[in-house]
Amino acid sequence: MSKLFEQKLSLLMDGEITPFETKRLVDEIHSNSHLRSLWLRMNKHKAAMHGELLDQNLDLSKKIISQINKSTQNTKTLKTWPKFNFLSPTYMKACCYLIGFFFILSLPLLNLPSPSSSVSSKQNLLSLNNEALLLDLGANFNGNLKDYRITSSSSMEANYFIPGDEKSVRLKVFFDRIPEQEWLGTINNGVTVHTKSGSTPLILNLSSENLPNQRLIKISNTFLEKNK
Amino acid sequence: MNSEKSLINLVKKGDKKAYEVLVLQYQDRLVFSVYKFLKDYELAQDIAQEAFVKAFKNIEKFRGDSSFYTWIYRIAINTAKNFLSSKSRKSEIYDDEIMELKLSESAVTSENPENILEAEELRSLMMDAIQGLPDDIRTTLSLREFDGLSYEEIAEVQNCPIGTVRSRIHKGREILDKTFSKYNMSNLETNLI
Numbered sequence: 001m002s003k004l005f006e007q008k009l010s011l012l013m014d015g016e017i018t019p020f021e022t023k024r025l026v027d028e029i030h031s032n033s034h035l036r037s038l039w040l041r042m043n044k045h046k047a048a049m050h051g052e053l054l055d056q057n058l059d060l061s062k063k064i065i066s067q068i069n070k071s072t073q074n075t076k077t078l079k080t081w082p083k084f085n086f087l088s089p090t091y092m093k094a095c096c097y098l099i100g101f102f103f104i105l106s107l108p109l110l111n112l113p114s115p116s117s118s119v120s121s122k123q124n125l126l127s128l129n130n131e132a133l134l135l136d137l138g139a140n141f142n143g144n145l146k147d148y149r150i151t152s153s154s155s156m157e158a159n160y161f162i163p164g165d166e167k168s169v170r171l172k173v174f175f176d177r178i179p180e181q182e183w184l185g186t187i188n189n190g191v192t193v194h195t196k197s198g199s200t201p202l203i204l205n206l207s208s209e210n211l212p213n214q215r216l217i218k219i220s221n222t223f224l225e226k227n228k
Numbered sequence: 229m230n231s232e233k234s235l236i237n238l239v240k241k242g243d244k245k246a247y248e249v250l251v252l253q254y255q256d257r258l259v260f261s262v263y264k265f266l267k268d269y270e271l272a273q274d275i276a277q278e279a280f281v282k283a284f285k286n287i288e289k290f291r292g293d294s295s296f297y298t299w300i301y302r303i304a305i306n307t308a309k310n311f312l313s314s315k316s317r318k319s320e321i322y323d324d325e326i327m328e329l330k331l332s333e334s335a336v337t338s339e340n341p342e343n344i345l346e347a348e349e350l351r352s353l354m355m356d357a358i359q360g361l362p363d364d365i366r367t368t369l370s371l372r373e374f375d376g377l378s379y380e381e382i383a384e385v386q387n388c389p390i391g392t393v394r395s396r397i398h399k400g401r402e403i404l405d406k407t408f409s410k411y412n413m414s415n416l417e418t419n420l421i
Contacts, residue, residue, distance in 0.1 A: 010398040015231045016379050022234035030245040040252050045404050047256035049373055051351040054260055061251040064280045065244055
């Protein structure tokens with residue numbers, strides 16, 4: 001078997017071997033130290049024949065492979081931008097989504113008479129709506145609204161003070177596919193938090209730095225019961 | 229059949245074992261070429277090493293228009309040129325005395341005859357060994373090594389089956405390996421004395 005591989009090394013050197021055999025031979029050279037050493041010597045003989053051998057003991061392969069391994073590990077840790085093909089369907093699809101998204105966002109603004117007054121009046125309206133919404137939510141569990149903030153286009157976060165416990169609770173509310181100006185109207189029918197299923201209201205996240213989980217679950221259940 | 233192309237394809241798929249096979253195949257030749265350019269053996273090794281690493285990283289750019297050796301040779305010579313130009317830029321900031329010292333340290337301007345002598349000695353030893361081969365084996369191996377004929381062409385020239393060409397070339401290399409192993413042993417013994 002070894003003799004056969006030795007003969008194949010000679011063929012590999014002269015480019016007279018098939019791709020399939022090449023792969024097999026590469027694996028064999030890697031795993032068989034005798035074969036690797038013979039491959040090294042054969043190439044040294046060839047270099048010597050042409051007067052190109054300076055050092056019989058030179059072997060840079062280990063250093064080179066270890067350097068390659070190091071640089072491969074380094075590049076793996078670096079995040080690179082994916083190569084975009086601007087004509088690819090994925091890219092075009094993403095562009096369409098983005099254009100549609102911005103178009104939908106700009107629709108309410110288009111209905112208002114002047115840009116300056118529209119923005120300020122809308123902000124007032126939203127601010128009022130949000131506060132009213134959160135006061136209503138707080139009323140469901142007798143919590144007093146301390147402060148709140150809008151965390152994204154479809155979510156809000158509010159901190160409540162609970163008189164009985166003398167502790168605060170943080171409520172995160174997610175609105176699924178409901179425009180901001182409709183939030184207040186929606187809560188008249190219950191809690192305006194929508195789940196993926198669409199119909200069942202659900203508090204997605206309720207957290208507190210001090211309240212135990214059991215208490216949080218009770219509060220959560222209060223919301224759910226109110227909306228049944 | 230093009231084994232080199234197969235090896236390159238494996239490397240393009242990330243097969244480092246295949247790349248090691250290529251490194252083992254071309255390292256001596258590349259170090260020699262860079263050495264001829266820089267006249268500094270240690271530096272030639274470093275540049276060749278860097279060239280092999282660069283080539284691996286950029287293997288996707290290798291289209292196979294030339295041989296792998298031609299491609300990596302260009303990378304190595306460019307790396308050597310960059311090294312020399314950066315070295316000369318740095319040396320501009322030193323005063324004359326330091327610059328003189330730096331230049332004498334670098335073997336860029338000085339020959340290192342020992343290496344060339346060794347290469348010549350090894351070559352003549354190899355030629356002697358080839359002369360000692362049986363006639364049919366010697367002719368077949370010479371047609372391959374020095375005239376660059378393919379196995380098929382050799383079979384045509386020598387009017388023999390391609391299998392005979394394969395076995396003759398392999399046999400010739402086997403004999404040369406044994407001759408060289410003896411030389412290495414005697415060389416080692418001389419060094420020990």
